[in-house]
Amino acid sequence: MFFKHLLKINEDLVDKKHLDIFYNYDSKCNLRMAPKLTYLHIHPGPFDKMKVRLAAQVFSATVAAGMSTALNGNLLPIDCQKTIHFINDMDKLFDIFNSRETPNGKIFNRPFNNESPQLDHLIKMTEMFKNLKVINKKNDTDVTNRINFINGWLVSISVLQMLWKSLNSDPNQPYAISTGRVNQDGIENLIGVFRQQHGNSTNPTPVQFIQSFKKIFCLQYFKHSPGANCLEDFDQILTHVSEQPSSNKINQLFAAEEQNHLFNFKSIKIGTVDYRKLNIPEGNAYTYVCGYFMKKCLEKHVCQVCIEYANHQKTLDQSFLLAFFKSYSANDSTNFGKLFMPHDEFYNYVIKLEDIYVDNFSSIAINDNIGSTMKDRLCNVRFSHPCELFNKQFLMDLFIRFRIFTAIRFLNRSMMSETKRKNRKLSILKHL
Incomplete structure (x- = not known):
C-alpha cells in the first residue's frame, strides 16, 4: 500500500516519492548508502510484492539513515522527514517480530521480553496504526476501510503480547521469546505434502488428512537404507584410500592445471571476506x-x-x-x-x-x-x-x-x- 497510496498520520503525509528521489540519487553513486535497494524494490512486479524480504529491505534502518543523510545534504525535500520516521519505525517493528538470540547492536532485534523499549514501541505503533489513514493518490479519497494490513498489524501486536503472557509461567522470572522462530512455514510445508496426496486437494477431508498422515508417517519413520552395510563399506574404502602412498603425478597434474588456468592471477589473501x-x-x-x-x-x-x-x-x-x-x-x-x-x-x-x-x-x-x-x-x-x-x-x-x-x-x-x-x-x- 505504501507504493500505491499516500499514508496520512496525524495530518503528516508519508509518500513513496521521497524514496524514489533517494534511490535515483543513490543508485548512481559508486559507493551507495543503501546498497541493497534495487529496481525491484522501487518498482516491484506482481509476484515481488508478496516477498517479505523486499519489504523488510525497503523499511530498514539503512534506508532511513541514508535518507536522513541525504536530507541534511539538501538532496531531499524537507517534508520527507515523516517518511523517514515511518521507515525507521517499521524497521524496529520488523525487528521485534523477527527477534533472535544472536547478540547484536540492535536493541529491538533482541528476544522479546515485553519490556521497554520494545513494549513502548509496540504501544507507539498501535496508536499510529489506529490513527493511520490511507489516501488514494488519483482522486484523494479515503480508502482506509478497504485496506487490510492495518488491522493485520494491530492483531499481530496484540497477539504477541498475549502470547508472551501465556508462555510466561513465572512472572517473577525473566522470560523472552525469539519471535523469529514463531512462524507457520513448517506447518504450511507439512499441510502442502498432505494436499499433494489426493490430487493437490486444497481442502482435504478429515478422512483424507488421516490417511495422508499415516502414509507419510510410515514412509518416513520406517525409512531405511537399502544397503545395511553401506557405512561399513565406506569405512573400508576410506581405509584403503588412506593407505595409498601419495602420488607425484597427481600433484603434477594439479600444478599443470593451475599454470594453464584461464585466469592468470595471484590471489591476495586477507583471511576475511x-x-x-x-x-x-x-x-x-x-x-x-x-x-x-x-x-x-x-x-x-x-x-x-x-x-x-x-x-x-x-x-x-x-x-x-x-x-x-x-x-x-x-x-x-x-x-x-x-x-x-x-x-x-x-x-x-x-x-x-x-x-x-x-x-x-x-x-x-x-x-x-x-x-x-x-x-x-x-x-x-x-x-x-x-x-x-x-x-x-x-x-x-x-x-x-x-x-x-x-x-x-x-x-x-x-x-x-x-x-x-x-x-x-x-x-x-x-x-x-
Whole structure:
C-alpha cells in the first residue's frame, strides 16, 4: 500500500516519492548508502510484492539513515522527514517480530521480553496504526476501510503480547521469546505434502488428512537404507584410500592445471571476506567504510594505542552523519555507539587510495593480476600509525579486495536491473 497510496498520520503525509528521489540519487553513486535497494524494490512486479524480504529491505534502518543523510545534504525535500520516521519505525517493528538470540547492536532485534523499549514501541505503533489513514493518490479519497494490513498489524501486536503472557509461567522470572522462530512455514510445508496426496486437494477431508498422515508417517519413520552395510563399506574404502602412498603425478597434474588456468592471477589473501555482506554507503562513505577497515585491522592486532586511535572522533560532524544515524547505542555518552571513528589521518589515507583506485581500475580491469597491479600503484601512498605493530599491509590488501568486490557486485546488479531485453543485450555488448 505504501507504493500505491499516500499514508496520512496525524495530518503528516508519508509518500513513496521521497524514496524514489533517494534511490535515483543513490543508485548512481559508486559507493551507495543503501546498497541493497534495487529496481525491484522501487518498482516491484506482481509476484515481488508478496516477498517479505523486499519489504523488510525497503523499511530498514539503512534506508532511513541514508535518507536522513541525504536530507541534511539538501538532496531531499524537507517534508520527507515523516517518511523517514515511518521507515525507521517499521524497521524496529520488523525487528521485534523477527527477534533472535544472536547478540547484536540492535536493541529491538533482541528476544522479546515485553519490556521497554520494545513494549513502548509496540504501544507507539498501535496508536499510529489506529490513527493511520490511507489516501488514494488519483482522486484523494479515503480508502482506509478497504485496506487490510492495518488491522493485520494491530492483531499481530496484540497477539504477541498475549502470547508472551501465556508462555510466561513465572512472572517473577525473566522470560523472552525469539519471535523469529514463531512462524507457520513448517506447518504450511507439512499441510502442502498432505494436499499433494489426493490430487493437490486444497481442502482435504478429515478422512483424507488421516490417511495422508499415516502414509507419510510410515514412509518416513520406517525409512531405511537399502544397503545395511553401506557405512561399513565406506569405512573400508576410506581405509584403503588412506593407505595409498601419495602420488607425484597427481600433484603434477594439479600444478599443470593451475599454470594453464584461464585466469592468470595471484590471489591476495586477507583471511576475511565478510565485506561481501557489508552495507556500503556513499555520501559520508569513507567515514563509515573506514570504520569497517579499522575494525578488521584491530582483529589482527589490538592494543590500547590502537583502540584510542580507532575511537579518536568524539564530536558530531557533517561527514559523520551516516555513521551517527546507523549507530545503535544505548549509551548517551557517545555519538557513534560501537562504530569505530578513527583519526583524520586514517580517512585521508583511504581517500588517497580511493582516488588512485578510481583513476586506474578501468584501465587495468581487463588485464591479468588486477590485485597485484593495483597494489603496486597504491604502495607509494604514505601512512603513519602511532602503533608500530599496526598491520599496514593487511589494510591495503583489504582495501583492494573490498573495492574490486564492490565494483563487480554493483556492475552485475546494474545489468540485472535492466527491464527490457533489448537494453540488457546492449549493456552486455558494452562490457565485452
